[in-house]
Amino acid sequence: xxxxxxxxxxxxxxxxxxxxxxxxxxxxxxxxxxxxxxxxxxxxxxxxxxxxxxxxxxxxxxxxxxxxxxxxxxxxxxxxxxxxxxxxxxxxxxxxxxxxxxxxxxxxxxxxxxxxxxxxxxxxxxxxxxxxxxxxxxxxxxxxxxxxxxxxxxxxxxxxxxxxxxxxxxxxxxxxxxxxxxxxxxxxxxxxxxxxxxxxxxxxxxxxxxxxxxxxxxxxxxxxxxxxxxxxxxxxxxxxxxxxxxxxxxxxxxxxxxxxxxxxxxxxxxxxxxxxxxxxxxxxxxxxxxxxxxxxxxxxxxxxxxxxxxxxxxxxxxxxxxxxxxxxxxxxxxxxxxxxxxxxxxxxxxxxxxxxxxxxx
Amino acid sequence: xxxxxxxxxxxxxxxxxxxxxxxxxxxxxxxxxxxxxxxxxxxxxxxxxxxxxxxxxxxxxxxxxxxxxxxxxxxxxxxxxxxxxxxxxxxxxxxxxxxxxxxxxxxxxxxxxxxxxxxxxxxxxxxxxxxxxxxxxxxxxxxxxxxxxxxxxxxxxxxxxxxxxxxxxxxxxxxxxxxxxxxxxxxxxxxxxxxxxxxxxxxxxxxxxxxxxxxxxxxxxxxxxxxxxxxxxxxxxxxxxxxxxxxxxxxxxxxxxxxxxxxxxxxxxxxxxxxxxxxxxxxxxxxxxxxxxxxxxxxxxxxxxxxxxxxxxxxxxxxxxxxxx
Numbered sequence: 001x002x003x004x005x006x007x008x009x010x011x012x013x014x015x016x017x018x019x020x021x022x023x024x025x026x027x028x029x030x031x032x033x034x035x036x037x038x039x040x041x042x043x044x045x046x047x048x049x050x051x052x053x054x055x056x057x058x059x060x061x062x063x064x065x066x067x068x069x070x071x072x073x074x075x076x077x078x079x080x081x082x083x084x085x086x087x088x089x090x091x092x093x094x095x096x097x098x099x100x101x102x103x104x105x106x107x108x109x110x111x112x113x114x115x116x117x118x119x120x121x122x123x124x125x126x127x128x129x130x131x132x133x134x135x136x137x138x139x140x141x142x143x144x145x146x147x148x149x150x151x152x153x154x155x156x157x158x159x160x161x162x163x164x165x166x167x168x169x170x171x172x173x174x175x176x177x178x179x180x181x182x183x184x185x186x187x188x189x190x191x192x193x194x195x196x197x198x199x200x201x202x203x204x205x206x207x208x209x210x211x212x213x214x215x216x217x218x219x220x221x222x223x224x225x226x227x228x229x230x231x232x233x234x235x236x237x238x239x240x241x242x243x244x245x246x247x248x249x250x251x252x253x254x255x256x257x258x259x260x261x262x263x264x265x266x267x268x269x270x271x272x273x274x275x276x277x278x279x280x281x282x283x284x285x286x287x288x289x290x291x292x293x294x295x296x297x298x299x300x301x302x303x304x305x306x307x308x309x310x311x312x313x314x315x316x317x318x319x320x321x322x323x324x325x326x327x328x329x330x331x332x333x334x335x336x337x338x339x340x341x342x343x344x345x346x347x348x349x350x351x352x353x354x355x356x357x358x359x360x361x
Numbered sequence: 362x363x364x365x366x367x368x369x370x371x372x373x374x375x376x377x378x379x380x381x382x383x384x385x386x387x388x389x390x391x392x393x394x395x396x397x398x399x400x401x402x403x404x405x406x407x408x409x410x411x412x413x414x415x416x417x418x419x420x421x422x423x424x425x426x427x428x429x430x431x432x433x434x435x436x437x438x439x440x441x442x443x444x445x446x447x448x449x450x451x452x453x454x455x456x457x458x459x460x461x462x463x464x465x466x467x468x469x470x471x472x473x474x475x476x477x478x479x480x481x482x483x484x485x486x487x488x489x490x491x492x493x494x495x496x497x498x499x500x501x502x503x504x505x506x507x508x509x510x511x512x513x514x515x516x517x518x519x520x521x522x523x524x525x526x527x528x529x530x531x532x533x534x535x536x537x538x539x540x541x542x543x544x545x546x547x548x549x550x551x552x553x554x555x556x557x558x559x560x561x562x563x564x565x566x567x568x569x570x571x572x573x574x575x576x577x578x579x580x581x582x583x584x585x586x587x588x589x590x591x592x593x594x595x596x597x598x599x600x601x602x603x604x605x606x607x608x609x610x611x612x613x614x615x616x617x618x619x620x621x622x623x624x625x626x627x628x629x630x631x632x633x634x635x636x637x638x639x640x641x642x643x644x645x646x647x648x649x650x651x652x653x654x655x656x657x658x659x660x661x662x663x664x665x666x667x668x669x670x671x672x673x674x675x676x677x678x679x680x681x682x683x684x685x686x
Binding site for chain 1: 390391394395396398416418419420421422423446447449450485486487488489490626627656657658659661662663664665666668669674675678
């Protein structure tokens with residue numbers, strides 16, 4: 001069991017594919033088909049390109065405040081790739097590529113950051129909860145979904161996300177305890193990207209790792225190299241299997257790094273050095289994954305160049321569609337609060353419509 | 362006298378009070394090293410050290426709850442909640458403890474704490490970054506709730522809040538943090554909590570507003586005056602306790618009343634003010650006292666937010682309706 005071998009209390013961290021793109025734990029290398037590996041890579045690359053362009057669109061005043069994911073693609077796709085279609089994903093707000101892999105479309109995600117709630121309405125067969133902005137609350141939702149699966153006898157596992165900063169919220173601790181006590185089929189992923197806006201991971205908590213917090217709740221915890229898609233995949237796969245067997249929750253800390261700002265409103269130069277960012281850029285998950293795929297004979301620079309171009313066009317086109325169709329019909333801001341609009345709301349809606357009509361005339 | 366915007370006025374006031382009273386500590390998420398996500402606390406850690414101005418882990422319940430303890434043990438905590446929408450994990454501490462310690466201990470302990478938080482919409486932000494929750498706090502016995510609308514008021518009211526022996530929720534209209542500048546005296550001064558300000562006197566209608574809505578009403582007044590409608594504008598400044606006298610006297614003079622607030626309508630501050638007017642100025646009224654507020658909906662994301670936010674055009678429309686009644 002990986003969680004036994006990589007004991008977070010002993011500061012053991014799982015890496016399978018190192019930053020040079022070499023396999024360092026041959027026996028742990030997941031047996032993944034060429035198609036699956038390429039699918040993972042393509043979604044990671046799509047996530048990266050869409051993220052970079054998302055920032056540009058925001059800078060042009062075409063999007064609202066935008067949360068930046070650059071550098072965290074392995075911690076997102078590695079997890080999503082280990083899930084089955086029947087499993088649930090309960091995100092925080094920095095899981096762009098995980099959402100894409102799990103079936104949210106790029107247009108939907110962009111629509112959300114464009115400023116339209118309809119971007120949180122995923123297709124019927126996609127089991128993803130909407131992006132959650134309040135730190136930590138989503139973890140308890142995940143636990144409840146897992147409890148319901150258990151009570152209703154459904155074969156589902158729930159994967160949920162939080163950041164390093166979020167581990168200081170009370171809800172983080174309540175969720176871990178609940179999941180443990182109710183033996184809920186939940187996998188908690190901490191994307192430790194080293195900063196909660198300006199506040200460094202080293203000051204957030206006194207513990208050496210975030211994974212070791214699992215121990216206090218009586219559940220397994222493991223720290224993995226979050227920029228290694230294979231390690232993230234392997235640890236998540238094992239945790240999901242454990243949950244599916246009825247052996248309860250797991251806490252996974254994926255140690256990664258936010259290469260960009262917290263959001264487009266943030267200026268990271270205030271709180272971190274360029275050379276730190278440069279050092280982490282060398283550990284870029286996309287670079288090492290591409291090297292790995294190339295060494296296996298699955299991928300080439302030429303194919304990569306072509307894919308980059310295709311995805312860039314696809315991303316631009318997707319956003320243009322969002323801009324064309326992304327306005328909110330007036331009715332939408334009223335009608336989704338209840339199954340049926342109560343009279344006072346109908347009154348406010350009608351009054352406002354009458355006002356709009358009158359000022360137009 | 363310096364010309365400051367609202368953020369600079371906060372910063373100057375905090376520095377001044379920290380200088381004057383070593384018991385004042387300023388803290389919150391990203392407040393120390395970075396100086397706050399809106400830069401309200403820039404330079405304070407450098408000037409006063411990290412025991413007087415510090416970052417906390419991401420834990421609103423923790424930082425407000427610890428503030429109760431700090432206050433009980435002799436400090437004057439000025440805590441920042443990054444956005445009022447993130448206040449909710451701390452709501453238990455605010456409602457169950459911050460507001461109650463004095464009464465619970467029959468005056469043995471008090472909580473001279475200030476909880477600052479940016480609130481309100483209009484900045485194209487994400488969910489939970491745009492709400493106006495002053496009614497939630499106004500409903501809690503034992504809390505004072507203050508909202509400034511200008512840099513001058515920000516300084517005077519924040520100084521009073523810090524010096525107040527009881528807890529003050531200090532809500533800052535973030536969309537006007539940098540909207541305009543004003544001359545603010547360099548030396549300390551206070552504006553009393555619980556006292557509204559007649560921003561402009563008039564004879565046809567009394568309009569009460571606060572925070573970012575004051576400027577919207579002022580814009581509406583320009584047009585209305587050209588059409589011969591004389592508006593008396595009152596900036597409430599303090600949501601709780603309400604300055605009853607200023608409002609009642611004004612309505613007795615004008616005979617008409619409108620409250621404009623960004624918060625949702627039902628159970629909002631507007632209802633409280635209209636009740637006050639009905640009770641004390643009923644016989645002076647020439648039209649039903651009215652409110653122009655946010656709808657009873659969740660503040661929409663950007664592409665729907667303009668419907669929610671109140672603009673001068675709607676204020677003009679509403680005032681004319683009341684005048685025509």
